Amino acid sequence: MAILTKEQAKQIIDKVLSYSTADEMEVSIFGGRTGNIRYARNTVNTSGETNEIRLSVNSVFGKKVGSSSTNELDDASLKKVVARAEEIAKLAPENPEYMPMLGPQTYPEAATFSSATDKIDPEFRAKLAGDSIEVSSGGDLTAAGYLEDFSGFVATGNSKGLFGYNTSTSVDFSITVRTTDGTGSGYATRDFNDVNLLNSKEVTSIAMQKAQASANAQAIEPGKYTVILEPTAAGDLLGLLTRGFDARSADEGRSFMSKKGGGTRLGEKLFDERVTITSDPTNTEIPSSPWDGDGLPRQKTTWVENGVVKNLAYSRYWAEKQGVPPLSSPGRGGYIFAGGNESIADMIKSTERGVLVTRFWYIRAVDPQTLLFTGLTRDGTFYIENGQIKFPVKNFRFNESPIIMLNNIEAMGKPQRVGGDLIPAMKIRDFTFTSLSDAV
Numbered sequence: 001m002a003i004l005t006k007e008q009a010k011q012i013i014d015k016v017l018s019y020s021t022a023d024e025m026e027v028s029i030f031g032g033r034t035g036n037i038r039y040a041r042n043t044v045n046t047s048g049e050t051n052e053i054r055l056s057v058n059s060v061f062g063k064k065v066g067s068s069s070t071n072e073l074d075d076a077s078l079k080k081v082v083a084r085a086e087e088i089a090k091l092a093p094e095n096p097e098y099m100p101m102l103g104p105q106t107y108p109e110a111a112t113f114s115s116a117t118d119k120i121d122p123e124f125r126a127k128l129a130g131d132s133i134e135v136s137s138g139g140d141l142t143a144a145g146y147l148e149d150f151s152g153f154v155a156t157g158n159s160k161g162l163f164g165y166n167t168s169t170s171v172d173f174s175i176t177v178r179t180t181d182g183t184g185s186g187y188a189t190r191d192f193n194d195v196n197l198l199n200s201k202e203v204t205s206i207a208m209q210k211a212q213a214s215a216n217a218q219a220i221e222p223g224k225y226t227v228i229l230e231p232t233a234a235g236d237l238l239g240l241l242t243r244g245f246d247a248r249s250a251d252e253g254r255s256f257m258s259k260k261g262g263g264t265r266l267g268e269k270l271f272d273e274r275v276t277i278t279s280d281p282t283n284t285e286i287p288s289s290p291w292d293g294d295g296l297p298r299q300k301t302t303w304v305e306n307g308v309v310k311n312l313a314y315s316r317y318w319a320e321k322q323g324v325p326p327l328s329s330p331g332r333g334g335y336i337f338a339g340g341n342e343s344i345a346d347m348i349k350s351t352e353r354g355v356l357v358t359r360f361w362y363i364r365a366v367d368p369q370t371l372l373f374t375g376l377t378r379d380g381t382f383y384i385e386n387g388q389i390k391f392p393v394k395n396f397r398f399n400e401s402p403i404i405m406l407n408n409i410e411a412m413g414k415p416q417r418v419g420g421d422l423i424p425a426m427k428i429r430d431f432t433f434t435s436l437s438d439a440v
Helices: 006-018 075-091 122-137 200-213 231-242 247-251 316-322 344-349
Strands: 024-040 043-061 064-070 141-158 163-179 185-192 223-229 277-279 301-305 335-337 353-367 372-385 388-392 395-400 409-412 416-418 421-423 426-437
Touching: 006 024, 006 043, 006 075, 006 141, 006 163, 024 122, 043 075, 043 122, 064 075, 122 141, 122 163, 122 200, 141 200, 163 200, 185 200, 185 231, 185 353, 185 372, 185 416, 200 372, 223 231, 223 344, 231 335, 231 353, 231 372, 231 416, 231 421, 247 316, 344 388, 344 409, 353 395, 353 426, 372 426
Parallel strands: 223 353, 335 421
Antiparallel strands: 024 043, 024 141, 043 064, 141 163, 163 185, 223 426, 277 301, 277 335, 353 372, 372 388, 372 395, 395 426, 409 426, 416 421
């Protein structure tokens, strides 16, 4: 399916709006191509491509909302989806939190589309997989990888005159490499909008090195250690932190931003003064959608500055209720964590006794109000002594909060893209490992 142009999308949205008898109507069109290739034991086992287009309608009578969707864009189908949404709206109970639709908005330009990614085809995916398999199969190692690419568009419009259109692309690649005896495992992942930035051989080589180095791991005692978290590992925990920058959950006493007795901790210094967290939809490394779920333009925002929480996200409803301007969160990913200048090698050299962590997995919440989580290390965990990696260690279970983590910073590296965020490697003191795990 070809991506609809801005003009084509607007023409369809205007046509749908002309069929409406509701007080208000919102129309959204999403479409795109998603391709993938998967391999295991150094052999491709699945590949595929899907093409999708979906038009959704929200019809409103008063505060009663009805929704319907279709994947057919002929006139009869468009009339039918409008009639269905209006029928549902008339039967629905009132939504006490319904906000009237926005009028015309000005959205920022975001560099979310790459023509190179848009041109990916099955042959290109096979070459990326083949490059990865080629380097791993020659070293008595077994690779399992997954590549997924997307190219598409989204358009939105309503009966108040709002219209927005954006195209985007993405490519996500992850690779796990294991030694043939199963005692060593390595992992690496990369995500970009532009596939030209992806080198599957290079990413696979990192996972290979981890696998070879982590074979025949030794057990050491759990306890508090200085840890060096690679960007993937740091991102596993910091992504859980950013979900808490929500005003409503804080006001309602449901998050770490809630203050005992009522109110929020907005304006308090909660982290090390080196911690600054921002978002910017126009950032070229992690560009994001120009608007949020409410239709509001996303804007550059400082969430934490020198350890002090500066902003919380407010939906339109909650902002009106609290008497403040609405403020969008970045959505999926989009956070930028300021880092430092130290490399992981520098961090290792300055560590007397510690643990290097590639990534975490199976993370589960223990206490949402203190952001205490538990989980396991995986795919390359190493013991450091006197500035050198001494040997691989068996995986640990941890119990830790990213709030505590961001108060125990010793060093940070340059931010790298991880899961749509920019995350630095981090050296953290007194990280709590509670038990051992025999899993590789």
